[in-house]
Amino acid sequence: xxxxxxxxxxxxxxxxSELLEAIAGKNxxxxxxxxDNVRVLAAIQQLEDSNPTPQPIQAKELLEGDWRLLYTTSxxxxxxxxxxxxxxxxxYQCIRTSEAKVYNIAEVLGLPFLEGLVSVAASFExxxxxxxxxxxxxxxxxxxxxxxxxxxSKFIQQIESGKKFLPLDFSIDRKEQKGWLxxxxxxxxxxxxxxxxxxxxxxxKES
Numbered sequence: 448x449x450x451x452x453x454x455x456x457x458x459x460x461x462x463x464s465e466l467l468e469a470i471a472g473k474n475x476x477x478x479x480x481x482x483d484n485v486r487v488l489a490a491i492q493q494l495e496d497s498n499p500t501p502q503p504i505q506a507k508e509l510l511e512g513d514w515r516l517l518y519t520t521s522x523x524x525x526x527x528x529x530x531x532x533x534x535x536x537x538x539y540q541c542i543r544t545s546e547a548k549v550y551n552i553a554e555v556l557g558l559p560f561l562e563g564l565v566s567v568a569a570s571f572e573x574x575x576x577x578x579x580x581x582x583x584x585x586x587x588x589x590x591x592x593x594x595x596x597x598x599x600s601k602f603i604q605q606i607e608s609g610k611k612f613l614p615l616d617f618s619i620d621r622k623e624q625k626g627w628l629x630x631x632x633x634x635x636x637x638x639x640x641x642x643x644x645x646x647x648x649x650x651x652k653e654s
Contacts, residue, residue, distance in 0.1 A: 455497075458497065459494075459497050459499065459634075462490070462493050462494045462497055463494060463637060465490050465493065466487070466490040466491060466493075466494055466649070467517075469483075469486050469487045469490045470487055470517055470518040470649060473487070473518060475516055475517065475518055475519060475524075475525065475535070475538065476518050476519050476520060476521075476525055477525055477528055477535065479518075484520060487518060487649075488647065491632075491639055491647060491649065494632050494639065495631045495632050495639060498631065498632045498633065499633075499634055500632075500633040500634065501576070502576040502577070503576070503577050503630040503632075503633040504573045504575070504576055504577060504578070504579065504630065505576070506633060507544040509633050509634070509635060510542050510544055510630075510633070510638075511542055511543070511544045512541070512542060512652050512653065513539055513541045513599050513600055513652070513653045514539060514540045514541065514542065514638055514650035514651065514652055514653070515537060515538070515539055515650060515651055515652075515653055516537075516538040516539070516540065516648065516649070516650050517649045517650060517651055518647075518648075518649040519646060519647065519648045519649070520645075520646045520647050521642070521644075521646040521648070524538065524553065527553055527555060527565060532557055532558060533555050533556065533557045533563070534555070534556040534557070535553065535554075535555060535556070536553070536554030536555060536556045536562070537553075537554045538551075538552070538553045538554070539551070539552045539553075539599045539653075540552075540648070540650060541599050541600070541603055543603070546570075546607075547570055547571055547572065548568065548569070548570055548571070549568075549569050549570075549571055549581065550566060550567070550568050550569075550599070550603050550606070551566065551567045551569070552564065552565075552566045552599050552602065553565045553566070554591070560590075560592055561590060562590065562591045562592070563588070563589065563590055563591065564587070564588070564589060564590070564591050564594060564596055564602075565586075565587075565588050566586070566587040566588075566602070566606075567583055567585070567586050567587075567619075568583075568584055568585040568586075568587075568606060569581050569582055569583045569584055569626075570582050570584060571628075574627070577629050577630050577631065578627055578628070578629050578630075579627065579628055579630075580626065580627050581624075581626040581627060581628055582621055582624055582626070583619045583621075583624060583626065584618065584619055584621070585606075585616070585617070585618055585619060586615070586616075586617055586619055587606070587612045587615065587616045588614075588615040588616075589612055589613060589614055589615060589616075593612075593613065594612055599653075625643060626642070626643055627642070627643045628640050628641070628642050628643075629641045629642075635652070636651055636652050637649070637650070637651055637652075638650045638651075638652070
């Protein structure tokens with residue numbers, strides 16, 4: 448039995464390594480071409496087939512935390528890099544299971560002292576063992592220096608305390624939202640998700 452478990456663990460580690468190798472140097476997907484995407488998606492499928500957490504929604508201790516994006520096919524996220532003089536910095540998806548909240552945070556790099564931040568706060572509702580419906584509730588856009596931003600976790604603490612941010616901090620209409628996310632792979636330091644628009648997301652948990 449131990450030999451079988453050890454072999455399965457080695458195979459899992461190998462598949463994770465193959466995925467990390469496939470996404471290396473692709474800058475979250477910004478530098479990926481069609482051939483790269485095919486290779487990455489194949490590696491993702493291999494890893495999903497070996498998912499060690501068959502009921503990820505119930506694994507709250509694994510889901511909880513701040514996750515940094517390694518790779519995505521989402522044009523809406525990658526499109527943040529296409530504005531003049533701006534470059535996409537780190538992107539985080541922070542999950543707070545006790546409140547059923549998720550916070551998407553994108554750091555935007557620019558001229559000195561003009562580093563920006565784009566954040567969306569949402570609630571989620573489990574609908575199956577691996578799927579959650581996502582309801583976007585609030586959007587915050589501005590300069591990091593005005594927010595006193597230094598980390599996702601502290602920024603979320605400010606949001607949860609009820610602080611309002613300038614210049615743009617507004618509610619999102621909940622009507623006709625149909626967003627959902629499938630968590631197709633989950634372990635202690637990697638998560639893979641697939642969204643309702645067909646996009647994939649590969650994330651690693653921040654320590």
